Amino acid sequence: MRFARYIARRLLLLPVQLLLVSLIVFFLVRQMPGEPTFLYTGPFATKERVEEVRRQLGLDQPIHVQYVRYIERVIRGDFGMSLRTSQPVMTDVRQRLPATMELIGYAVVFSVLIGVPLGVYTAIRKRGIINRAVFLYGMMAGALPDFWFALIAIFVFFFHLGLLPGPIGRIDLMVSTPETITGMYTVDALLTANWAAFFSSASHLFLPVLTLVFIYMPLVLKNARSAMEDMLGSEFVVYARAAGLPRLMQWRYALRNAMPPIITVTGILAWFLLGGAVLVETVFAWGGLGQYAVQSVVNSDYAALQGVVLLSAVFTMLVFLVVDLAYFVVDPRIK
Amino acid sequence: MPTLLAIDDLHVSFETDRGRTAILHGISLDLEPGQTIGVVGESGSGKTVLVRAVLGLLDAPFAIDGGRIEYEGANLLEYGEAELERIRGRDIALTTPEPRKHLNPLTTIGDQIAKVIRAHADVSKEAAMARAVELLGMVGIPDPELRLAGYPHEMSGGMCQRIIIAMALAHDSKILLIDEPTAGLDVTISRQILDLIRGLVRDRGAAALIVSRDLGVVAHYCRDVAVMYAGRIVEQAEVGTFFRQPLHPYSARLLRAAAAARDRAVGRAEATALLPPALDGCSYAPRCALAEPACEASIPGPAEPAAGRWVRCLRAAAIAHGEVAV
Ligand SMILES: Nc1ncnc2c1ncn2[C@@H]1O[C@H](COP(=O)(O)OP(=O)(O)O)[C@@H](O)[C@H]1O
Ligand code: SF4
Ligand SMILES: [Mg+2]
Numbered sequence: 001m002r003f004a005r006y007i008a009r010r011l012l013l014l015p016v017q018l019l020l021v022s023l024i025v026f027f028l029v030r031q032m033p034g035e036p037t038f039l040y041t042g043p044f045a046t047k048e049r050v051e052e053v054r055r056q057l058g059l060d061q062p063i064h065v066q067y068v069r070y071i072e073r074v075i076r077g078d079f080g081m082s083l084r085t086s087q088p089v090m091t092d093v094r095q096r097l098p099a100t101m102e103l104i105g106y107a108v109v110f111s112v113l114i115g116v117p118l119g120v121y122t123a124i125r126k127r128g129i130i131n132r133a134v135f136l137y138g139m140m141a142g143a144l145p146d147f148w149f150a151l152i153a154i155f156v157f158f159f160h161l162g163l164l165p166g167p168i169g170r171i172d173l174m175v176s177t178p179e180t181i182t183g184m185y186t187v188d189a190l191l192t193a194n195w196a197a198f199f200s201s202a203s204h205l206f207l208p209v210l211t212l213v214f215i216y217m218p219l220v221l222k223n224a225r226s227a228m229e230d231m232l233g234s235e236f237v238v239y240a241r242a243a244g245l246p247r248l249m250q251w252r253y254a255l256r257n258a259m260p261p262i263i264t265v266t267g268i269l270a271w272f273l274l275g276g277a278v279l280v281e282t283v284f285a286w287g288g289l290g291q292y293a294v295q296s297v298v299n300s301d302y303a304a305l306q307g308v309v310l311l312s313a314v315f316t317m318l319v320f321l322v323v324d325l326a327y328f329v330v331d332p333r334i335k
Numbered sequence: 336m337p338t339l340l341a342i343d344d345l346h347v348s349f350e351t352d353r354g355r356t357a358i359l360h361g362i363s364l365d366l367e368p369g370q371t372i373g374v375v376g377e378s379g380s381g382k383t384v385l386v387r388a389v390l391g392l393l394d395a396p397f398a399i400d401g402g403r404i405e406y407e408g409a410n411l412l413e414y415g416e417a418e419l420e421r422i423r424g425r426d427i428a429l430t431t432p433e434p435r436k437h438l439n440p441l442t443t444i445g446d447q448i449a450k451v452i453r454a455h456a457d458v459s460k461e462a463a464m465a466r467a468v469e470l471l472g473m474v475g476i477p478d479p480e481l482r483l484a485g486y487p488h489e490m491s492g493g494m495c496q497r498i499i500i501a502m503a504l505a506h507d508s509k510i511l512l513i514d515e516p517t518a519g520l521d522v523t524i525s526r527q528i529l530d531l532i533r534g535l536v537r538d539r540g541a542a543a544l545i546v547s548r549d550l551g552v553v554a555h556y557c558r559d560v561a562v563m564y565a566g567r568i569v570e571q572a573e574v575g576t577f578f579r580q581p582l583h584p585y586s587a588r589l590l591r592a593a594a595a596a597r598d599r600a601v602g603r604a605e606a607t608a609l610l611p612p613a614l615d616g617c618s619y620a621p622r623c624a625l626a627e628p629a630c631e632a633s634i635p636g637p638a639e640p641a642a643g644r645w646v647r648c649l650r651a652a653a654i655a656h657g658e659v660a661v
Contacts, residue, residue: 239437242390243451243502244424247416253439331441332486 003328010321014314021313022074022306026067029302029309036083036300070306079310080303084295089307092292097311098183099170100281100288104273105184106205107212112266115217119224119262120255123232138218147279150211154283157207165204167284175200208284212277216269223265227258259330267323271316338405339542340366340389340427340510345402347381347388347566350395358384360566361402363637366510368540371533373553373574375546375589376563382546383432385563386512390429391419406510425455428503432515434495438487444471444498445483451502470501475527492519500528504535511535511543517552529556550593554578562586565618568637571645582646582654584623587661617649625650625659 037053045053054060058069073080079089122131150167157164170185171177178188178197185201188194231237231254240250278290289308296304328334347359359381366372374382387393389404391414404411406426411419423429431437439447448470449463458466464483471479474497487495496519503511511532517525529545533556536543547553553560553574560577562570562585570583581587616631617623623630627650635647640655653659 235431235433235436236439238392239429239431239499240439240450242387242392242423242429242431244420244422244454245450246420246454249450249454253442256441257439333440333488 006328007321007325010324014317014321017317018310018313019071022071022310023067025306025309025313026070027063029305030063032297032300036302040083074310079307082296082301082304084299084301084304089304092304093289093307093311094183096287096289096292099286100274100277100290102170102184102186103205103208103281103286103288104212104270104277106209107216107273107277108266108270110209110213111217111220111269112262114213115220116224116262119221120228120251120258122221123225123228124251134221138222141215141218144215145279146211146215146277147283149215150208150280150283153207153211164206165200167207168204169285169287170201170204171197172200172204204284208277208280208286211280212273216273216276219269220262220265224258224262227261228254231255231257256330260327263323263326263330267319270319274312274315337367338365339368339370341403341405342385342389343403343405345385345388345404346400347384347393348398348400350398355398357400358397358566359388362566362568364544364561364568364571366542366544368509368542369536370559371536371543371545371557373545373547373557373560374563375548375550375553375560377589378548380563381566382563383514386429386514386544386546389510389512390423390427391416392429421455424451424502424508425506426508427510427512428506428508429512430496430499430503430514430516432518434499434519435487435492437499438495440487442486443483444485444487444490448483448498448502448505452505455506466505467501470504471498473504473531474498474501475524476501493521493524496520497524497528504531507535507539507541509539509541511541512546513543514546515548516545517547517549525552532556550589562589567618567647568645569619569647573643576644580655581661582640582644582651583619583648584625584650584654584661585619588622617647619648625654625661 037050037057037059040053040057041049051060058066061069070080077090079093081087082089082092085092118134122134125131154167158166165172175196178185178194178201179192181188181191186198186205189198189201232250234254234257236257237250237254240253245253275290275293277288278294280286281288281290282294289311293305293308293312295301296308342362342364345359345362346357348355348357350356362381362385364372374385376382384393384397388399389411391411393399399412402412406422411422414422438444445464445467448467449460452458452463452466453460456463467483468479471482476482476494476497482490482494487498490498496516500513500516503513513532516528516532520528529552532543532545535541545553545557557574560570560572560574561568562583564583564585570577570581570586572582577586578590581590616633617626617635620626620630630649635649635651637645637647638651639645640652644651644655646655648654650659654661
């Protein structure tokens with residue numbers, strides 16, 4: 001019951017937080033150098049033409065009036081037009097968000113599926129070749145730029161071995177995209193049993209996901225290892241051991257108690273990758289949200305940028321809501 | 336009497352960046368069926384390290400530097416983890432002084448007790464839960480059925496202590512290592528629990544090592560007492576004679592401190608947390624009123640100045656014969 005109340009409170013708080021974010025973003029965006037009207041008029045327009053466009057875009061109004069108008073439209077689901085793509089920001093986002101979600105979704109899932117067991121293993125077996133190898137990998141991966149690894153991976157797997165498709169986006173040009181349900185190709189292909197689309201999109205996902213997992217998984221791994229080490233040394237595991245519980249059970253006690261920090265770092269990874277995967281998106285011509293955000297900044301595309309930032313804020317808040325809920329499930333003390 | 340557990344010349348040290356510190360300097364202690372030994376000494380003297388060593392719980396940076404711990408004809412110090420797992424909690428049970436830290440915060444009390452039961456008994460989860468209820472009842476927890484679904488953080492420290500003791504009683508162990516059982520318990524409950532342990536020892540031929548800083552507990556519930564100081568047992572005797580006439584200057588000081596504390600209605604021995612530096616002579620010499628130059632020249636070995644009295648003090652014979660007063 002308290003659980004439901006807690007969710008309700010968090011969800012009610014969400015709009016308030018978003019309003020705050022929108023306010024900050026709205027004013028910050030307007031401090032950026034560059035003038036969006038040039039996108040319309042070109043750099044050589046007359047002063048009169050520029051003024052006219054500014055009037056059309058509402059940029060001649062006082063800034064607080066602009067803000068109120070913007071919020072009114074956002075509440076109606078209208079994030080304005082992107083000056084660069086000449087499409088509603090909502091339409092742009094609807095195309096790009098699933099691409100990014102699919103990419104970072106797999107990256108996070110595999111980082112956890114591989115990083116947590118490796119972290120737990122190396123916490124338990126403190127010696128041996130695997131431990132050494134994992135340690136070296138963790139040091140190295142933390143020092144490599146992701147786009148560089150991506151280029152190497154493309155060189156090896158596409159150019160040299162020819163095993164995987166090149167960096168040309170999310171699916172083969174010859175394969176038609178699956179019917180849109182979620183917008184994530186592998187998911188939609190599975191849902192519609194479209195195997196050609198599934199294999200093609202999965203093979204295109206392989207290298208970017210590999211890159212992200214290789215570079216960012218150590219975050220999860222190191223965290224899982226240190227949390228597990230702490231818990232293995234904790235008094236209740238020592239006591240479980242003293243009481244004769246088998247090692248497997250001691251490890252389960254420890255892992256269960258190591259879950260909260262692992263959940264947190266998973267949330268942080270997901271949050272980070274939403275923007276942090278932009279170079280990998282660029283290398284693989286992924287057409288995701290990160291690329292869109294960068295383009296919006298470069299072109300002073302106010303509406304698009306505000307939309308993306310607001311969306312990222314929503315995503316961030318949802319991620320940490322899920323993190324909190326997971327804590328709630330794992331740790332009875334929080335109730 | 337055959338011995339149940341024979342600790343012989345146990346040496347334990349602790350390794351840090353700055354080198355190795357010896358913690359136990361040759362502890363010898365025998366435990367017979369039906370015997371309860373009270374281990375007393377200020378905090379930091381090595382009592383907890385001693386009982387944990389018996390169960391093979393000392394991992395690096397602790398190291399066992401020598402000695403034997405004989406149980407059922409085998410040396411426990413040579414046991415591997417799998418062999419130790421078989422006897423821990425079943426043959427030899429341990430309780431701990433910080434009960435709240437020693438319970439898993441994320442699972443229920445019932446689940447934790449059931450796991451301890453099922454670690455050594457091939458019974459169903461339901462049967463284990465029924466036994467858990469019985470054990471909680473034994474240690475005087477009201478409404479034990481209701482407690483099973485509770486979590487450690489919902490219980491008081493005293494309640495957690497009793498849960499730990501209930502777990503230690505799960506398998507009718509032959510040896511009970513009871514480390515500061517009364518910390519955080521009120522007098523009535525401590526008495527109830529110590530009565531319970533005494534009953535088990537008497538009726539089942541078990542034996543107990545009760546570590547306590549409360550000399551009153553030792554006087555009431557133990558047959559013998561072993562006084563630890565700086566990683567050594569400096570005096571061991573039957574409780575009655577010990578309290579009548581302590582022979583080691585440190586024992587005498589403990590008794591005086593306890594008497595003074597009793598007058599202040601506290602009832603605890605004095606506590607200093609620092610392990611005194613290892614010396615070439617008697618480690619108590621810096622604090623001893625009877626120290627003489629010889630005390631700093633060599634470490635006093637265990638001597639028997641009177642029948643049934645074992646003391647590590649150069650002047651024990653003189654003290655026993657009343658030539659000097661402690
Ligand atoms: N975790 C530890 N780290 C460093 N030293 C320790 C640790 N545990 C015990 N020791 C050393 O061992 C000595 C004995 O400790 P302990 O057995 O806990 O004492 P007691 O139970 O008699 O209070 C302490 O004085 C301390 O120097
Ligand atoms: S040996 Fe000497 S210093 Fe040590 S307790 Fe006895 S009299 Fe005191
Ligand atoms: Mg202790």
